[in-house]
Amino acid sequence: AMAPSNKAHVAVLAFPFSSHPSALFFLARKLSEWAPDVGFSFFCTLKTNGSLSSWPSLPNLRIYDVADGLPEGHVSKGRVDDEIEFFLGATPGNYREAVKRVDEIEKVSCVVSDAFLWFAREMAEEMGVAWVAFWIAGACALSVHLNTDLIRRKIGTRSEEVSARMDESLAFIPGCSQFRVRDLPEGIVFGPLDFSLFKSLHRMSQELPRATAILVNTIEEIDYDPVLDHLRTVLNKCLPVGPLTLLAPTQPDSDSDPHSCLPWLEAGAHDPASVAYVGFGTVIMPPPSELAALAEALEESGVHFLWSLKDNMRESLPAGFLDRTRGRGLVVPWTPQSRVLGHVAVGVFINHCGWNSVLESIAFGVPMIYRPFFADHRINARILSQVLGIAVEVKGGVLTKDGVMDGLDLLLKRKEGKMMRERIGALKLIAKNAVGVWYLVCKVWREDGFLDTDLSQV
Ligand code: UDP
Numbered sequence: 476a477m478a479p480s481n482k483a484h485v486a487v488l489a490f491p492f493s494s495h496p497s498a499l500f501f502l503a504r505k506l507s508e509w510a511p512d513v514g515f516s517f518f519c520t521l522k523t524n525g526s527l528s529s530w531p532s533l534p535n536l537r538i539y540d541v542a543d544g545l546p547e548g549h550v551s552k553g554r555v556d557d558e559i560e561f562f563l564g565a566t567p568g569n570y571r572e573a574v575k576r577v578d579e580i581e582k583v584s585c586v587v588s589d590a591f592l593w594f595a596r597e598m599a600e601e602m603g604v605a606w607v608a609f610w611i612a613g614a615c616a617l618s619v620h621l622n623t624d625l626i627r628r629k630i631g632t633r634s635e636e637v638s639a640r641m642d643e644s645l646a647f648i649p650g651c652s653q654f655r656v657r658d659l660p661e662g663i664v665f666g667p668l669d670f671s672l673f674k675s676l677h678r679m680s681q682e683l684p685r686a687t688a689i690l691v692n693t694i695e696e697i698d699y700d701p702v703l704d705h706l707r708t709v710l711n712k713c714l715p716v717g718p719l720t721l722l723a724p725t726q727p728d729s730d731s732d733p734h735s736c737l738p739w740l741e742a743g744a745h746d747p748a749s750v751a752y753v754g755f756g757t758v759i760m761p762p763p764s765e766l767a768a769l770a771e772a773l774e775e776s777g778v779h780f781l782w783s784l785k786d787n788m789r790e791s792l793p794a795g796f797l798d799r800t801r802g803r804g805l806v807v808p809w810t811p812q813s814r815v816l817g818h819v820a821v822g823v824f825i826n827h828c829g830w831n832s833v834l835e836s837i838a839f840g841v842p843m844i845y846r847p848f849f850a851d852h853r854i855n856a857r858i859l860s861q862v863l864g865i866a867v868e869v870k871g872g873v874l875t876k877d878g879v880m881d882g883l884d885l886l887l888k889r890k891e892g893k894m895m896r897e898r899i900g901a902l903k904l905i906a907k908n909a910v911g912v913w914y915l916v917c918k919v920w921r922e923d924g925f926l927d928t929d930l931s932q933v
Pocket of ligand 1: 493494720725726728729730754755756757758759783808809810811812813828829830831832833835
């Protein structure tokens with residue numbers, strides 16, 4: 476073993492599902508580049524670390540595996556919830572063990588973790604160092620999670636009780652009057668509250684107020700002020716550091732264009748701001764009937780469209796749809812989404828209100844039609860339509876032929892759509908400038924002495 480050194484050493488703990496690890500890995504890389512004299516150790520599962528290995532290595536950033544908790548010989552049924560369950564079953568022991576090993580060689584001087592990994596608080600405390608948590612979504616979603624206990628006291632958790640109160644406002648939380656009970660993420664008052672992830676998020680809500688600082692993937696001037704103000708009363712330090720997606724790809728293949736979407740946008744005879752881009756992120760599978768209704772709407776409306784649709788969902792498309800729309804429509808299993816949204820031809824984004832998609836749409840000034848599904852989607856959606864005025868919900872909340880056609884007409888043809896495009900165009904400029912807030916992170920790190928090193932120098 477190496478001799479213990481006095482060098483500052485940051486342990487970064489990542490949550491290994493969906494876009495979480497890429498976000499934490501980006502943070503680790505960014506900090507490693509800024510502070511070449513500080514050591515960084517990144518902890519995640521073997522499988523996820525493998526998917527991050529395409530990045531060029533950095534001399535002061537090392538990657539360590541933690542156990543994924545899967546039983547020997549486990550055969551995946553493709554259900555991510557099962558994998559989460561096994562993984563959480565292995566926490567916090569898997570991280571503790573891995574961190575202990577590196578700490579013995581090079582003393583850890585700060586713990587940075589995904590906010591989901593609430594036990595990092597205790598680990599940091601035992602080592603006598605600061606805990607900085609990273610919340611990869613928006614401020615409003617963070618606020619409702621932090622207020623889980625209050626919401627449970629006010630609304631209850633018995634399903635009859637909750638169902639009767641779905642339309643009540645969350646006005647009892649500062650800044651949350653535009654949200655209704657039904658907009659909450661699953662796991663707060665409805666959904667399977669005993670699912671291990673939801674139990675973890677509840678624990679997280681109790682631990683986060685004790686973190687030295689929380690980094691939030693949002694933009695100060697765009698996210699909702701009253702909510703940020705409230706967060707600042709509850710948390711020790713709350714630093715908006717978004718939009719991360721402008722700085723780093725959210726997926727390993729975010730920028731690749733294997734299906735030639737950009738040449739298609741370039742070559743087709745599309746008017747500026749006329750193409751509908753459709754994409755529901757990397758996780759959800761909209762019901763087949765809704766996909767069919769959406770296809771019918773795209774066909775009948777005559778709009779040009781680009782649709783990111785996984786191959787296993789293609790069978791939901793009406794017979795002959797692809798032939799009949801050939802030339803003005805392109806359906807592919809993967810798009811370089813940010814580059815697509817940045818193309819002048821794209822005029823509207825039909826999406827699920829996944830936080831990265833929302834930030835990308837803002838960053839490229841494309842108004843949205845949304846159909847939220849779960850987690851923070853409904854909270855994000857309300858901010859977009861009620862506060863920012865840059866998106867509309869598909870009528871009735873589910874994808875129907877008429878609802879989608881109305882939305883397309885509103886956004887692409889009518890004055891309201893033009894105004895939304897103007898409003899989101901103004902936010903786009905703010906988003907571009909916000910990228911500079913990363914310096915703020917350095918500044919606070921220095922001033923609060925999380926590390927014995929002056930990050931402002933790098
Ligand atoms: N994405 C992409 N091409 C696709 C589908 C998705 O680049 O065809 C990217 C998209 O740009 C975004 C991320 O995948 O950064 C999806 O994240 P989001 O938070 O919107 O949704 P989630 O996948 O977490 O539901």
